[in-house]
Amino acid sequence: MKYLCSYKSLTMILALCAWHSLWAQQPAAVDLPGLLHGALRYQICQYEGTALKAAQTFRQDRAQAAGGDWRLQVKTTALPDGATDVQATCRLEQGSAAQCALTVSLDFARWSPQHYVLVPASVYNGNRYRSIGNGYNPDYPRDMYYNPKVPLTISNNPRLSIETGQPSTIDLQTGNAATPAICFFSPQEKKGFILLTTQQTTLGNSGLTITENAAKDSCSLSLSAPAVRRLAPGFGDFHLSGDRAPDWKAGDTVAIRFRMYVFDAENIPALLHRLMEVRKALSGPNAPRNILPMSKLLQCATDICRDNFIEVKTGAYYRPENNNDFQLGWVSGMINTYPMLALNDAKERQRVFSELDFVTAKLQGLSGYFYGGITADGKLRPEKMHPAFPELQAMVRKNGDVLFWLMKHLLLLKAQGYGRMIRPEWEQAAKRLATAFAATWEKHGEFGQFIAPGTGEIAVYNSTAGAIVPAGMIMASRYFHVTAWTTMAKDASAFYYHRDVEKQGLTGGDCGDISHDANSESAFGLLESLMAMYNHTGERRWLHMTETQAALCATWALSYDPVFPSGSAIAQLQCHMAGAVWASIQNKHAAPGICTSSGDALFKLFRATGNRLYADLLRDIQHAHAEAVNMPGHLTTHHLIGSSMERIQPSDAEGKESVGNFINTRNSWTETAGMLMALEIPGIYINTDKNEIYVFDHVVTEIIAKEKSSLVIAITNPTAYDATVSLLAENNRQAAVPLPYTAFVKWPHVSAAAGQTIKVRITSTGVTVIP
Known part of the structure; x- marks a missing residue:
């Protein structure tokens, strides 16, 4: 049963609640202030394994369920910032009950599939997109190639359905979210809604569930203590969760706390801004530890990079992976050279020059675009190929990285006083690449996701894979004095912001191992470009866009220090992991840093606005990175001193045994991100x-x-x-x-x-x- 009331009457209730906090007896469904035609329900749910056997709604403060007598106490507090804080305490008064959980549901009428739904790091725009595959990095079907009208396509992730007449459910637990929250923006009501909760109760991680009816005109957002899911999402697939509700005896109690925000919101950016402001409001400030100075981090990581310089048949370079093959951009190929150049060491400078010679001579295609990688024996590495299309493809994102970082190398050499050492071949390669991007933009009005370096044609369209390209184009425009590239960079930045951020509330598709899935790397890449537009023009509109983009980036970073299983490596080291950056909605794990960047655009945004939230986000990212670095007495990778790897796992996407455990390997890109933070962020x-x-x-x-x-x-x-x-x-x-x-x-x-x-x-x- 639902009790729905007008917004005016809900506002009156809010005024009454503001006078005092109370322990209230709750009916079956309760209207709370400003809930957008919504109502609250409290239920005892009994399970057999993960199958729901029965659900009993509390009547007043009592329920008879699963052979026991239950009592519910709810404390509701109206807060000065307009939020409503709720703590619901459930107690089994008499009897015993097997496999039961407390569920709190917010039922919303006047729902629409046009609502923008967000669970930080897990669900963007409801993940309401075409889905392919059933596993990690699925192959693209033929219809996605050379098709300008290809729809945004994601891996097999939790999602609301795109089909009409079909109910849909997203079933998660708090470990799946960078901030334990469910949020939405209602374009009809011009309102935003944020539901924050804590990671755990005494019963462990809580459940986060979103359920639409078949007509998609109503929706329930549910919290459960604990999480009881039939399936747990993996890396583009699902597996049996192994969840189990606890058995109860008389006197057992659980309390679940949550906070609700309802506010005026003109658009999706308004929701993102509000979420960035309040994402730590319930968990409270996190506590970053000072354990590893940036200078020591830089010394250890550059030592590793030094030892990874190799000379093979195809050329000489710093290895970007754990084998001798070379991968350009993305995971640090020709990015890890930048901190090595910054050392201002003659030997390393010549090594960097050798890698730049190798990249520009061996990997640039006829069109000006670069191939994405090459084996140690000189064979070009294909990317996201389909048998019907033999032309070798490359990631647009990698090419964006090449332009951005190659220009930064040239600028750094000049800043160090070595401009005379710049070789014309490097400048020519950069100019050819910028010319190729300009031609693609002129022809297609986007950069696509994959391109064919031999022809310059877009092989796969859509995505935000070109997010960092405008930043590189601005540098190239200034360096080579081509003013048309500045216009193109501004047009491209505005295009990606309006199409992807403003209208869809996500950026995605620039990783080599995902589909068009929403991801953090494209979010931070676009942040870099938008900040570059503001720095170049001084126009406030770019600053406003950059702030919105930073708010989107914040949804990907852990906002609190998660509790990990007591026997896990992270728990034993007592790591504080707030600031770890989630990868993508497919790759459900966090990592120590931004792939692959220092995040200095956040620092520049902090300087421009004075808003400490941007500095806090960057500080959290840097400190989470340090927690993952392998050091004496703080062993994480069990590999080289100063090494790090890309897994900080709060979720059970890889199985419950993986939660809180590092992988005993190293990733060049995480080490590169650490070096860049040590250099580009002032201590x-x-x-x-x-x-x-x-x-x-x-x-x-x-x-x-x-x-x-x-x-x-x-x-x-x-x-x-x-x-x-x-x-x-x-x-x-x-x-x-x-x-x-x-x-x-x-x-x-x-x-x-x-x-x-x-x-x-x-x-x-x-x-x-x-x-």
Whole structure:
């Protein structure tokens, strides 16, 4: 039974609830403030294994179910920010009950398949798209090739159905979400809704379920304690969950807490902004640990990269994988060269030059686009091929990486004073690639997902695979003085933002092992491009788009420190994993860092806006990365010191035994991301006009004195390693000027031994250590 009321009457209830909190006796379905024609139900659900045997709704505060007498107490509190906080406590008063769970459901009428539905890192736009395959990285059917009208197509993930007249359900547990939340935007009502909950109750991880009726005009959002799913989602498939509801005896109790936000929302970006503001509201602030200074991280990771330089039949390069084959872009091929170049070491500089020679000579196709990889013996590696189309294909994303990072290499060489060493072949290769992107945009108005480097034709359309291309085009436009490329970069950035972010609330398809699935890498790639547009133009519209994009990026990062199984490696190391970045809706795991970036666009956005949420997100990502690095006394990969790997697993997508356990291997891209963070993010950022300090590195600071023309701060290194910390100190006027990509070259550094506290004076002319 549902009780539905008008928005006006719901607002009146809100006013009454604001006067006091109460322990209330709840009827079968309860209208709560502002719930968009919604009602709350509380049920005791009894299972046999994972099959639902019976569900009994509480009448007032009582229920007779599964042979027991149950009581429900609900405390409802209206909060000053307009949210409603609820704690529901269920107790078995008498008897015993086998395999029972408490379920809280929010039933919404006036539903529509046009509602945008979001579960952070798991569901975007309801995942309401064509699905293919039944496993990891499914092959594309023939109709997806050379088809400009190809629909957005995802792997076999939890999703709401696209068919009419068919009910649909998404059944998850809190470990599947970067933030335990279910959210939606109603375009009809122009309202947003966010349901936050905690990861666990005393019964373990909770369930998150979304159920639409066949007509798709009503929907239930449910929380259950614990999660009892028939199937658990895997990497593009499903497997039996192994979930089991507990047996109860008299006196057993469980409490589930949740918070609801209802607010005016003009569009999907409004929902994303609100979610970024409140994603930590229920879990509370996380607690990043200072365990590994950025300088020590950089030293260890560059040592690994040094040892991975090889000379093979086809050329010389730093290995981007655990074999001798070369993969360009994406997982760090010709990206890991950048921090090695930044070392300003003569030997490594020549090695970087050898790799640039190899890439530009061996991998660029006739069209100007690059092939995605090559074996150690010189055979080009195909990507996402179909037997009907023999032309070798390559990822658009990899080509975007080539342009972006090749331009950054050229700029870094000039910033270091080695511009004369730049070889014309590298510049010609970059210019040819930019010309190819410009031609594709002129012809198709998009970059596609896969291209044929031999012909330049788009092989697979759609996706946001070209997310980072505009950032590279802006650099190329300035470097080669081709103003038309700036116009194209702005047009492409606006296109991807409006088509994918504003209208669909997702970006996706730029990983080599997924379909068009929503993913984090494209989100951060587009963030880079939008920030580049703002820095180039100074126009506020680009800043607003960048802020929305940052909010989308935040949905992919763990917002809290998850509880992992007590016997797991992460739990035993007591790792704080807030900031780990989820991969994609297919690859259901988090990773230590952004693939493959420092995330410095977030820092630039923080400088431009003063909004600390962007700095907090970046700090969390950096600290989660450090938690995954293999160090003495903190063994994660059981591999090389300073190595890391791409699995931080809060979900049971790979089986319950995988939750909280690292994989004993290493991934070049995670190590590259760590090196880039150590270089491109200042260890300490200081605004001298505001006397504000933000610390990214693993040190602690305190303002000692505020003098007329200087600021004195204490820097304490609490870690077990000596630290060399970069500082960026600037006033408001300086902060208004965009940072060049190579700004880090000029940042001063100070050293603090393990456990040491130093004092530093900061003036307009520099930084000095006080003896």
